[in-house]
Amino acid sequence: MTLQELSTQAAREFERAFARPPRWIVAAPGRVNVIGEHIDYNDGFVLPMAIEHYAVMAADRPAGGGSVLRIHSTAETEPALIDTAAPLKPGPPKWSNYPRGVAAGFMARGLNPGGLDVWLRSSVPYGSGLSSSASLEVCTATLIEAVTGAKIDPVEKALLCQKAEHEFAGVPCGIMDQFISVMGRENHLLLLDCRSRQTELVPMRDPSVELLIANTNVKHELGSGQYARRRAQCEAAARILGLPSLRDASAAGLERAQARMDSEVFRRARHVIGEIERTVQAAGAIRASNWEEAGRLMYASHRSLRDDYEVSCAELDALVEIAQSIGLSGGVFGCRMTGGGFGGCAVALVKSQAVAAITKKMAADYKTRTGLAATIFCSRPAAGATVIKA
Ligand code: GLA
Numbered sequence: 001m002t003l004q005e006l007s008t009q010a011a012r013e014f015e016r017a018f019a020r021p022p023r024w025i026v027a028a029p030g031r032v033n034v035i036g037e038h039i040d041y042n043d044g045f046v047l048p049m050a051i052e053h054y055a056v057m058a059a060d061r062p063a064g065g066g067s068v069l070r071i072h073s074t075a076e077t078e079p080a081l082i083d084t085a086a087p088l089k090p091g092p093p094k095w096s097n098y099p100r101g102v103a104a105g106f107m108a109r110g111l112n113p114g115g116l117d118v119w120l121r122s123s124v125p126y127g128s129g130l131s132s133s134a135s136l137e138v139c140t141a142t143l144i145e146a147v148t149g150a151k152i153d154p155v156e157k158a159l160l161c162q163k164a165e166h167e168f169a170g171v172p173c174g175i176m177d178q179f180i181s182v183m184g185r186e187n188h189l190l191l192l193d194c195r196s197r198q199t200e201l202v203p204m205r206d207p208s209v210e211l212l213i214a215n216t217n218v219k220h221e222l223g224s225g226q227y228a229r230r231r232a233q234c235e236a237a238a239r240i241l242g243l244p245s246l247r248d249a250s251a252a253g254l255e256r257a258q259a260r261m262d263s264e265v266f267r268r269a270r271h272v273i274g275e276i277e278r279t280v281q282a283a284g285a286i287r288a289s290n291w292e293e294a295g296r297l298m299y300a301s302h303r304s305l306r307d308d309y310e311v312s313c314a315e316l317d318a319l320v321e322i323a324q325s326i327g328l329s330g331g332v333f334g335c336r337m338t339g340g341g342f343g344g345c346a347v348a349l350v351k352s353q354a355v356a357a358i359t360k361k362m363a364a365d366y367k368t369r370t371g372l373a374a375t376i377f378c379s380r381p382a383a384g385a386t387v388i389k390a
Helices: 004-017 094-108 133-146 153-170 176-182 224-239 251-260 263-287 291-307 315-325 352-370
Strands: 024-036 046-059 068-073 078-085 118-122 187-192 201-202 210-217 334-337 343-351 374-380 386-389
Touching: 004 024, 004 118, 004 210, 004 386, 024 133, 024 176, 024 210, 024 263, 024 291, 024 334, 024 343, 046 133, 046 176, 046 374, 068 094, 068 343, 078 094, 078 224, 094 133, 094 153, 118 133, 133 153, 133 176, 153 176, 153 251, 187 263, 201 263, 210 315, 224 263, 251 263, 251 352, 251 386, 263 291, 291 315, 291 334, 291 343, 315 334, 315 343, 315 352, 343 352, 352 374
Parallel strands: 068 118
Antiparallel strands: 024 046, 024 386, 046 118, 046 187, 068 078, 187 201, 210 343, 210 374, 334 343
């Protein structure tokens, strides 16, 4: 569904629920990370792109006035009720904590959205490693900007959304997802230096290649605690190396310190050091339209995430192995897991003309190997958050 169709649908649903057309419509995209996984909280480089899947909010002031920000979601039975007249704290339902945390961030800056009726419709698959939560946060922030007339700096906006996730959803995420949802640009990947927070747009407009996203449609519970654990292990490795973060580490320095580290911490750090290098190289390869090299780096990233960082799973490995079996002759340059891991999606760099055949083969082989149905789609790099109606 295009953004236009999605927003028309959200407007129609708003009108059905509230008996008047919405005054504001805003959208924020999900993302796929092309390379640079588990790197943002290590101050390194990441290379995500926004995808053509969005959270859309249609809104108006409540007919009866009041201070409650009321969000109905197509995907949820319980609405989010956020009373902007009182200090905000996390509370039920669980999903409401993303918009609640964002509203709290604006209120802390003296920007109170006041009461609103909101209809939310999202085409970002939930819990699939495509940043449905960041898109919801950034969508809320974009709505509050539109409603209050305040425009905050994009970096501040992304950080405000990250803080919402830390403090209201309890997830110690890095900055990648919120940054790309705010700053995505059509036909570009975003090379983000997570230390300086400087960004560089990397053009990706060659119509002969596509990024194909394959959703395993599994989410392993074990993933939740493992994210914080990986973060802690990276911090431990940096501490042993006497460095502020693994961004400052080198492969040689890590080798020298190996005896002073437990083997798991060593392997986590080896992933991070290698992945930062691969990400910078991949940005160069993509700039030069060297798709084979970019694909090779994606496969290497997957191996490192599987063996050293241990955040893959059988279903993700199956997708990558299937991609590899299709190979260059079948139109696949490279493939890797994307996002936090333990389920969710794989991303492949493929030849456009082979998309249909690759999709068919991947779906069939994945079904044979796992008994599960994968969801497979392509996306061009999309634009970041936008105001559709104001
Ligand atoms: C999740 C987090 C991001 C990032 C990725 C892994 O998506 O929200 O900050 O750490 O995992 O690359």
